Amino acid sequence: MSSKKLNLTLKVWRQAGPDAKGEFKTYYAKNISTDASFLEMLDIVNEELEAKGEEPIVYEHDCREGICGTCGMVINGRPHGPLQGITTCQLHMRHFKDGDVIYIEPFRAKAFPVIKDLVVDRSAFDKIIQAGGFISVNTGSAPEANSIPVKRENAELAMDAAACIGCGACVAACPNASAMLFVSAKVSQFALLPQGLPEREIRVQKMVAKMDELGFGNCSNIGACEAECPKEIKITNIARLNREFYRARFLSNVED
C-alpha cells in the first residue's frame, strides 16, 4: 500500500506548569505521511516549532513499541486515540483523513496532575504498587521456575492481568477517574498465583485504601476502562478484586 500525505489541524492542550491555566493552541501538521506514527507526526510538528524558536509540545514517550505505558494522551476524546487495544505510540496516521482536526489533551484526573502540556504525573500508581503490589521473596539466584505447580487456567489469567503496563488510560477513560481496572489487574496477578498468597489479605486492603486516599473515583461498573485499555484488561478482574476485598474483610483476621 502506497503512503499518502495528510494535512491536519491540531488543537493541542498547552499548559506551562501544574498550576498554570492551560488552553488549546492550533498547529498545522503538513505533509504527514500515512506511514508515520502519531508520535512521529508530533515530532515533525515539534521540529518546526523549534525551528521557529517556539516551545515544542511536551509529551511523554519511551519504548515506542507499546510496552512501557508512558505515551498517554487523549486524542479526540479517547485515551490512546480512536482504536482499541493499542497505545498512542502504536497509532498510525493512516487512521486519519486529510483535513482532519485532531484535539489532543492530557489525561484528566485529580490523582494525575498535569506537569506540562500533555505530561501528567502518574506517580499515584507507584504509590498504589508500593502499598501492596509486591511479593516477598528471597533475593539471590532465581528459584527453579516450575518447583511450585500452577494450574494452567490460573497461569493464563495471571498472565493476562500482568499485561497491564500501568499507562493510566483506564483512569483517563473512566467518567469517575477510577483506578479500579489498574488495581484489579495488579491484585489479580498475585491472587491467582501461589507466590502471591502470603500477603493476599493485606495486599488488597492496602492497595484499595491507597487508591481511595489518592483521590481516584469509585467504580460504577461502566466499563469504559476495559474499552480503552491498550492491553485489553477485562473487568472480570474488577469482580475478582471485589471478591478478594470481601474475602479479606469478612473472612480473614487480617485488618489493614
Added chain:
Amino acid sequence: MGWFLRTFNYSIGKKLLMAITGLFLILFLCIHLFGNTFLYFGRDAFNNYVHILNETDLVYIIRVIEIILVIGFALHIWDGLRLWLQNRKARPNKYYIKAVDPQSTWTSRNMIYSALIIFVFLVIHLRNFWYEFKYGSIKETGATDYDIVVKTFQEPIYMIFYLISMVFLFLHLHHGFQSAFQTLGLNHKKYTPFIVWLGRTIAFILAAGFASFPIYFFFFYGGN
C-alpha cells in the same frame, strides 16, 4: 463491630452497600408490583388487600418491613449521592472533547440522572398514595383507597409523570441489576450473560407493570 463499619468506608465497601440496598429495593418492587395487580380485580379486591396489610395482625410484620424499606432507601440514596460527589471530585478538570468509547452503555454513565428522577417520583408517589391513604381528607367523603388510585391516574399530569418515571426506573435498573452482581464479585462467563438478560427483563417487567396501571385507568377504565 468497628471492622464491619470501617469496611463501608473503602470505595469497594461503599459499592457493596449500594449493591445490597439496590437489590433489596428491586425485591421490594417485585412484591409491590404483585400486590398492585389487585387493582385489576376491582374495588373490593384492592381495598381488601390494603385492609389485610394494614388492619389485621399482619400489620406488625408490615411495619417492620416498612422500617427496613425506609432504611434501605435512605442508605441507597445517601450512599449514591456520596459516591457521585466523590466521583465528580476525582475529575476536577473536564475533557474538552467528549467522546464515548464504543462499549459502555448510556444507562451506566447516567445513573445519577435516572436516580434523581426516581427520587422526585418517590416523593410525589408517597404524597399521592401513602399520605392520601393514611391522612387524606378525601377519605371523609367516603372515597376508598381504590378510588384514590383511580382518581390520581385519571389526571393527565400524573398519568404522564408516572409513565416518564417508569422509563427512568427501567434505565436505572437496566444497568443497576447487573452492576450489583459485578459489585458483589459475581462475574463469570457462564452466568453473566444470563444475569444481564435477567436484569433487563426484570427492569422491563417492573417498569411496564407499574406503567400499566396509569395507562389502564386513564385510557381503558370505564368506572363502576
